[in-house]
Amino acid sequence: MRTLTLHFPEQALSTLDTFLKQTKEARIFRRAQAVREVVQGHRLQTVSDSLHFTYSALRKWVHRFANQGVQGLGDRPRPGRPPKVTCELAHHLDRLVDQEPLQHGSSHSQWSCQELATVLARQTGVQVSRESVREVLKKKSKLQPSHRAARSRPR
DSSP, X not given: OOOOOOOOOTTHHHHHHHHHHHOOOHHHHHHHHHHHHHHTTOOHHHHHHHHTOOHHHHHHHHHHHHHHGGGGGSOOOOOSOOOSSOHHHHXXXXXXXXXXXXXXXXXXXXXXXXXXXXXXXXXXXXXXXXXXXXXXXXXXXXXXXXXXXXXXXXX
């Protein structure tokens, strides 16, 4: 196996120590921890075995740290279509859920996901599906159990 020859700046260890104290994401913390071991002089194979990284993944993170610093330890943007429901749209939906459906022309006293999607489209111009609304509400824990689930509970 070829020896990895990278030269790290003198402050690399202190930079990693500071970063380890500040980071809150577990994946990035583990990456920084592993890179720190390599910067201290431990072999890649030893570190990858002890911290349960593949050799190639660890090698990639060490190279990214050497070239980009701690910013290189973060995730790169994922490919694919960006989500249609942005943070701003989700906040608008949150405010809408807290209002009465009757204020928006509904004939019902409780929101349905379809009605929320319709009103959201009318107010923002962004068409989202009933399922997208349901997913946002589910993530925010604002979705009430369905009537069927409420009826099937043992009493």
